Amino acid sequence: MTSADQVPFDDRGLAYGDGVFETVLLRDGVPLLWPYHRARLLRGCRVLGLEPPDDAALAATWQAPASGLEVLKIILTRGSGGRGYALPESPAPRLLSRRTPFAPAASRWQGVDVCLCTLRLARQPALAGIKHLNRLENVLARQEWQRADIAEGLLADSDGNLVEATAMNVFWLADGVFRTPPLDACGVAGTLRAALLEQGVVGEAPLSVETLLDSELIEQLFVGNSVQGVWPVNTLTTPDGEPLRRFSPTSASPLQAAAHRLLGYVPLSGPSLSGEKR
């Protein structure tokens, strides 16, 4: 295991996206949801057949003292070497990290508009759920909209199932229960999503795009991740901003409250905060 802040030409993370990453919220130097980030990183190593870093090496990425909010990004690549796609005989994975001061887009906690991307995610069960470095689908999807009033883009798979947003997981309320799609064919299993599942706040259920667009049973929609928290969705649009569907107002949702407790964000107390930037 070597640490670096750049990689050489023959690094397999650069050459093939052969590695995984994590994006972790730090508050006063302490990582939030760390057990979930660690578990996903190790799961990624298992899936890719990559030697996992030890806990001391991981902790060294965040143990310098700090105050306030930061985002820690960790990249783990398989390191250099190998003949083409074949693995190196003695792999020396490369661990890179960077900390950046951070402020969440708190106004979005009141509600956002999101679009439905036209790109469909390919179904690849062998890579589903892990946060690997092959993210061209996300990059392509993010190019579908330029409007600043669209906060995220929803992604469905090639079978028409809702999967995630480009950098967030997706949740909805139906029949009084919060749901999120299973991620056994594609998508990144977010750490906030994992914690909310473990707490029983949400459960997994499939949802087709057709049902999302048409069914009155889907009362509320949310996108969220472990850095930004949870954004309720007001309007689902096309990438050009044409409305497809509106959802019920959702400030002070129990889903958002549970998520923001996990992240240490002050819970919103209701509509009186509407429009306030915090």
Place this chain on the structure above:
Amino acid sequence: MTSADQVPFDDRGLAYGDGVFETVLLRDGVPLLWPYHRARLLRGCRVLGLEPPDDAALAATWQAPASGLEVLKIILTRGSGGRGYALPESPAPRLLSRRTPFAPAASRWQGVDVCLCTLRLARQPALAGIKHLNRLENVLARQEWQRADIAEGLLADSDGNLVEATAMNVFWLADGVFRTPPLDACGVAGTLRAALLEQGVVGEAPLSVETLLDSELIEQLFVGNSVQGVWPVNTLTTPDGEPLRRFSPTSASPLQAAAHRLLGYVPLSGPSLSGEKR
């Protein structure tokens, strides 16, 4: 456009596989099949919305004099920046290259065994054909076999269609005609394959794994690329080396002769060369 021999932490090629690459055979400093490599690189740029390098920058990667065979690897990334998956406002793509002395595995021109990988390629038309940096499927597939007597691994897609080998395209002879699978849902459209298609030596046709394994109509099988040339397949095996099917002996195939003329490799003249290492 900047040139470099390493990339920083925030390079999008490293972070997301946001870029493309080429692997070019150089003979005495002259690139073989260069118009096809250039065309694929530019097509990759169009697909990804990436500013293409100009011809002078590309030519600078190979114009230093040399003798003998080399492999030139070119990597083009979108460069640094952007907020998450969103593109940087002023992208500065990064062009990297490396030349390495090379000798083809000439004994494999006489025939090889290849295995059928169990991993199925995901179908993603938005990325099909281009040589992008998201190659984890190839890395996973290459881990399926360790035996030195297996030269390559064939890959089918999730619908059961034969697509390619991990680092080569695939060809077969049926009814006196050479065929190769269409690559509109996944796979890398190799430059040797493109040249053979343009010359009319091969044509596109779908082939299911089922037919490949069972049909006597499939007389001969080949794998090939623009660096190694064409390898006839003797036996198709499982990743553990269990035979699945044998093919007819194929030394001095017109397919191989046409391919090796394109690459400047001396054509084989028949069975008398069998076993010779060259």
